[in-house]
Amino acid sequence: MTELCSVHDLEEGRSLGFDLPDNPVFAVRKDGEIYVYKNVCPHLGVALEFMENEFLDMDGALIQCSTHGALFEIESGHCLAGPCQGENLTPVEFVIQNDVIVLTGDA
Structure with a gap:
């Protein structure tokens, strides 16, 4: 199991990236819920963010790939x-233990 960060470090409407060995991931908080995905665009296999911890569009409503502008629902x-319309980001399983986001699946 890998600890990412405290839930208090992930602000509402924001995202944080984590460079785990061989498998970077990112977390997003929206409407009080936390979502964690592998940091890989399904179209080109590249990292999504255009700057450190910047995974969302300008409105903070969708995840955006910086390489070609693909837009992804945060919740799903x-x-x-x-160009990857209809495909999905890969979710990463996690739990919250003592206010810490802990990965439980293969990250």
């Missing part, structure tokens, strides 16, 4: 627009 990881 489903691609709504762009």
